[in-house]
Amino acid sequence: MKSLTEREIRALIHLLGDDDIKTAQVARKTLIEARHDAEPFLEEARNSPDPHVRTRVYSILERIRLDELGQRFQRFCETPSAWIDLEEGVFLIAESGYPSLNRTHYRDMLDDMAREFRHRMDHQGLTKGRELIEAFNQYFFEDLGFAGNRDNYYDPDNSYINQVLDRRLGIPISLSAVYLLIARRLRIPVVGIGMPGHFLLQYNDSLFIDPFHKGRLLNRGECVQFLMNNGFGFHPAYLSPTPTRFMLVRMLTNLIQIYTNQDPERADSLTAFRDMLTQSYVKV
Numbered sequence: 326m327k328s329l330t331e332r333e334i335r336a337l338i339h340l341l342g343d344d345d346i347k348t349a350q351v352a353r354k355t356l357i358e359a360r361h362d363a364e365p366f367l368e369e370a371r372n373s374p375d376p377h378v379r380t381r382v383y384s385i386l387e388r389i390r391l392d393e394l395g396q397r398f399q400r401f402c403e404t405p406s407a408w409i410d411l412e413e414g415v416f417l418i419a420e421s422g423y424p425s426l427n428r429t430h431y432r433d434m435l436d437d438m439a440r441e442f443r444h445r446m447d448h449q450g451l452t453k454g455r456e457l458i459e460a461f462n463q464y465f466f467e468d469l470g471f472a473g474n475r476d477n478y479y480d481p482d483n484s485y486i487n488q489v490l491d492r493r494l495g496i497p498i499s500l501s502a503v504y505l506l507i508a509r510r511l512r513i514p515v516v517g518i519g520m521p522g523h524f525l526l527q528y529n530d531s532l533f534i535d536p537f538h539k540g541r542l543l544n545r546g547e548c549v550q551f552l553m554n555n556g557f558g559f560h561p562a563y564l565s566p567t568p569t570r571f572m573l574v575r576m577l578t579n580l581i582q583i584y585t586n587q588d589p590e591r592a593d594s595l596t597a598f599r600d601m602l603t604q605s606y607v608k609v
Contacts, residue, residue, distance in 0.1 A: 329359045334366045341370075341385075342377040349377075353385055360389045384590065390424055391594040395601075402601040406570050414573040415502050418580070419485040421595060426487045434490055435503075438469065439510035446511070455542075458528050461513065462540030469493065471500055473537035481583050484576055497524035498576055500536035519567035519575055520548065521557040527566065574602050 329337075340352035356363045367389075370382045398417050404410075416428055442464050451457045465471055474483050474494040482488035489495040489503055501517050501524050508515040518525040518533065525548065526534040533543040543551075545564065552559050567575075577599040584592035 329355075329362050331366070334359065334363050337363075338366060338370045338373075338378060338382065341381040342373075342375040349381060353381060356385055357388060360392075364389065388590065388594075391421060391591070394420055394424070395594065395597060398598050399601050402604075406568060409569045409573075411502065411569045411572065412506055414569065415486040415506075415576070418573065418576055418598075419487050421580075421591070421598070422481060422485050423487055431487055431490055435506050435510065439507050442507070443511060453529070455532060457513065458532055458534065458540075458542070461508070462534070462542075465504060465507070466539045471495070471503065471536075472539065473497070473500065479583055481580055481587075484580050484583075495536075496579065497535075497537040498572065498579065501526050502572070502576070504534075504536055516566040517572050518548075518564060519572065520552060520563050522555050523551065524567075524575070527564075533564075570602055574599055577602070 334356070337352045337356050341349050341356075343349045343352070356367065364386070367382050367386055370378060371386075373379050373382065394417070401409075401413060401417060412432075416426075416431075419426055442461060445451070445460065445464065446457070449460065451460055470493045471489075472494060474480060474496065477483075478496060482492065483494060483496045484499050486499065486502060489499045495503070498517075498519075504526060505515055505517060514529050515526050515534070518527050523535075523537075525543070526536060528534060533545070533548050535541040535543060548564055549559050552563060557563070577595050581592050581595050581599065584595065
């Protein structure tokens with residue numbers, strides 16, 4: 326597409342407020358295609374006195390931002406599955422909702438949490454076993470205050486790691502992600518277990534940890550009973566470690582389900598991210 330002049334771009338932005346929805350849609354499509362020329366003028370138009378223009382400019386800028394994030398996400402997805410980094414993945418997902426988040430701030434927060442518990446491990450002589458997990462659960466759920474968001478389970482902020490860290494609230498998989506990122510800094514052997522209907526953690530192939538219920542410890546039989554009681558039946562794969570790639574797929578699926586009615590365009594972008602993860606897996 327040929328470059329647009331400033332005059333042409335401003336005229337298209339003005340047409341975003343047109344009462345004829347088809348005219349506004351043509352203007353929107355053209356501005357998206359001319360994003361590199363149009364973006365500075367779109368940013369300026371955020372303050373337009375026309376509420377229709379403001380709303381549609383915001384939508385265009387959001388689409389441009391998510392497209393650019395999608396290019397970064399595509400490169401991430403092409404990483405071989407064995408090297409997929411959970412921390413990078415959850416921050417990329419969080420950027421879809423919070424583009425200006427400060428990764429350094431949140432990584433420092435995770436480092437500080439790990440460092441504090443490392444002092445406790447050294448002081449108390451904790452190295453492994455149930456005592457170590459019980460102490461870590463005490464620190465994570467009681468001292469740090471992480472908890473399941475029972476009152477507003479479907480709040481999208483429950484799935485963005487920056488918000489989970491700030492509010493200390495989440496859903497099973499996002500709480501598991503934070504737990505894992507701290508545990509990995511401490512070299513505590515914990516993995517994610519993506520059961521149908523619920524996400525758990527497992528320590529050292531023995532203890533199962535329920536992060537949504539304050540780190541309640543479960544044995545294998547109790548996990549099987551949960552599956553049977555909830556109509557899932559049982560298959561050994563249900564209690565196998567979930568690869569990082571598919572943990573991220575599950576996190577995206579949760580957000581897609583939330584946004585399908587609230588914000589269909591965002592849901593479409595997140596669906597594209599999820600497809601990148603699964604398609605890249607097939608190629609790898």
